Amino acid sequence: MKGSKSKNVLPGFGLSMGFTIFYLCLIVLIPLAGVFIKTAGLSWSEFWDAVANPRVLASYRVSFLTALFAAAVNVVFGLLVAWVLVRYRFPGKKIVDSLVDLPFALPTAVAGVALTAIYAPNGWIGQYAERLGLSIAFTPLGITIALMFIGLPFVVRTVQPVLQDLEKEVEEAAVMLGAYRFRTFRSVILPELVPALLTGFALAFARGIGEYGSVVFISGNMPMRTEIAPLLIMTKLEQYDYMGATAIALVMLVVSFLMLLLINYLQWRANRHTTTS
Numbered sequence: 001m002k003g004s005k006s007k008n009v010l011p012g013f014g015l016s017m018g019f020t021i022f023y024l025c026l027i028v029l030i031p032l033a034g035v036f037i038k039t040a041g042l043s044w045s046e047f048w049d050a051v052a053n054p055r056v057l058a059s060y061r062v063s064f065l066t067a068l069f070a071a072a073v074n075v076v077f078g079l080l081v082a083w084v085l086v087r088y089r090f091p092g093k094k095i096v097d098s099l100v101d102l103p104f105a106l107p108t109a110v111a112g113v114a115l116t117a118i119y120a121p122n123g124w125i126g127q128y129a130e131r132l133g134l135s136i137a138f139t140p141l142g143i144t145i146a147l148m149f150i151g152l153p154f155v156v157r158t159v160q161p162v163l164q165d166l167e168k169e170v171e172e173a174a175v176m177l178g179a180y181r182f183r184t185f186r187s188v189i190l191p192e193l194v195p196a197l198l199t200g201f202a203l204a205f206a207r208g209i210g211e212y213g214s215v216v217f218i219s220g221n222m223p224m225r226t227e228i229a230p231l232l233i234m235t236k237l238e239q240y241d242y243m244g245a246t247a248i249a250l251v252m253l254v255v256s257f258l259m260l261l262l263i264n265y266l267q268w269r270a271n272r273h274t275t276t277s
Helices: 013-039 044-051 054-087 093-100 108-119 126-131 140-165 168-176 181-210 213-219 229-238 242-276
Strands: none
Touching (some): 044 242, 054 140, 054 229, 108 140, 108 213, 181 242, 213 229, 229 242
């Protein structure tokens, strides 16, 4: 009938939407707004002194660069792990599949202690690396390895369902048309995986920026060298410098948001290209 309002297939949309917005504001928006409100109490010179001194800038550099590099490495190896789990059958496959989720369940402090014990100069792997002149623990390399450990599941679990849903008939048609395996992967499979890979990269990168427990042990916490921004925030809080802590957190929040916004834009472009092609 004309003039009648169209009803949703699922009832209760208004109540569900209201609860969703309320929960989002309570858990996400209000705490983030608190950072802006707390930082607003600083003058511009005080804010600049808090976020632009050499020690803080060095902690930003360590946090963002190690998280960026770890997420990039995880994209490659996460795709490889997902490919093996989806495309091959082998004994112990379910065990390997379960081990991928271990960083989710393992307390981050336990992961940090374990990684430090392995990669320290007297550790199982670290002692051999030291003989080759390579220091892992208490260096940015050790931080990167810790972030790779906690970020790998994000890429694997994002890519795995997409690989499972790919139609093998398209690959077989490409092979029948004379495409080699690498060309089939590059032209047929990879474009379908790019949005999922970008999502996994964004999740791993975001987790790596704010990671604390698994990094604080293996980093050594040396100012200007291996001190991460989350640790510096904790140090400021222990010194009751709440303004300085929130100022550092605000910069991390803004930069992280801008980088995730860029990644989401690239993901949207990739999805659009895949849909139109």
